[in-house]
Amino acid sequence: MSKSEIKAPLPGTFYRASSPDLPVFKQDGDDVSAEETIGIIEVMKTFHEVQAGIAGKRITFLVDNEEPIMAGQVIAEVEQ
């Protein structure tokens, strides 16, 4: 069992749900597939979905909702 990192492709503000009234895309501990959306990054008032990119088990988010992030920063980890 090893841990794999999911990194931010863009700098901006990270959101875990598509709107404040909706549930988060993924809870800590969920399994994810490579195509699944795990969050949204807002860059200069435009919104970009972030896919997991890799399949894995028990996702752990390292960034809070609405937190500023840099490109390449690790957003979450999954077990493989």
Place this chain on the structure above:
Amino acid sequence: MTIKSVLVANRGEIAVRIIRAAKALGIRTVQVYSAADADMLAVRLADGAVNIGPPAAKKSYLNIEAVIAAAKAAGVDAVHPGYGFLSENADFADAVAATGMVFIGPSGDAIRLLGDKVAAREVAARAGVPTVPGSGGRISDLSQANEVARRTGFPLMIKAAAGGGGRGIRIVNSLVELDQQFPLASAEAAAAFGDGGLYIEKVISNARHIEVQIFGDGRNFVHFYERECSLQRRRQKVWEEAQAFLLPDDVREKLCASAVALARDVGYRGAGTVEYLYDEQRSEFYFIEVNTRIQVEHPVTEMITGFDLVQEMFKVADGSPLSVTQADIRPRGHAIECRINAEDPFKGFAPAPGQITRLALPDEDGVRFDTMLYEGYTIPPFYDSLLGKLIIWAEDRPKCLAKLARALDGLVIEGVPTTIPLHKALAADAAIARGAFHTRFLEGWLESDFAAARISATEVV
């Protein structure tokens, strides 16, 4: 001036612009900044600076308590809100006034009144300003909608009374479509906005967006002529001109007079803009809305009239009467503004924050670049993509376009993609030179002419 110091409650190029105006009047400046903006040019230029919170705008630039606390801590006499952020927030204007400071803009009540779409339309109608034909207010049922449709004709827009920013709009082309869409629109509005109220407006096809700069001191009201802002992408202005090209003199006179009548009706104080749709075929104009703040594109008005609108805002807020009468304001020549954004026009206008590695500015009379850039500055990803505004003045429009082309060649911004190539293509375009454009022009042109020009350039290489 009784105002000796001001808090600049904004960021980017407009914060720099406000600081320059304040300095010219001998006013001490205190700049607010978020944690992401400590290095911005306005912080460097201001006499003082206050950190108001984290990068997210709602926790800093949109946080009324944080901005008011910064103003109190800095001990300033006044607050300038710029554009965007809290500039049209009536509660913020009231909160500033409640602390005994001067809000540089109209009263909270005026912002509230003119910010309400239905109320503003009623004010316009009362002042004799033509409004887009339609229901005028809420309609209760389909039979009333049919009655309005028979009077105005098609196409029509069904709009949610509680909507805004382009949301909750449906376009219908016949009575049959109206019958089908009306109940759906009502249900959708109820779900989206918690209010199923609808109103109806005629669609003005191929219209131009023309707006009038107004100014008032509460007793005297003037206009600084009009701006043409039809070149838009996704309802965002890209290129603006003053005066409006090919606008007949009699229409201009009526348009500007109607804006002043509206300002007088509400006893307006400060700088404002009345926006209109102009139907070129019929030579008719229709009220859209009032913006109760300084506009991004105010420099084109300054270039053709020779007045500093931001300084005038300070003077009027200070309690002075307007420093100009209508007869003093005489437009001269032509001005064009290009919004230079950190977006890649060849990749769907994807925004791109990053570091500015090189900056070179054009050097010619009648060329102005309002910006917050400097070499080494890193543009944060948290706010809009505006890097600066290139503003050109010349004796007439053809000379202005030629000078613009030269200035765009002389403007070098390296480190991030910018919209400079888009403006170069527009400045060289025959339809732009003829003035043959409307609010839907640019999006079509980007698909056809701009994309095509790029493909042929690639083939040559």
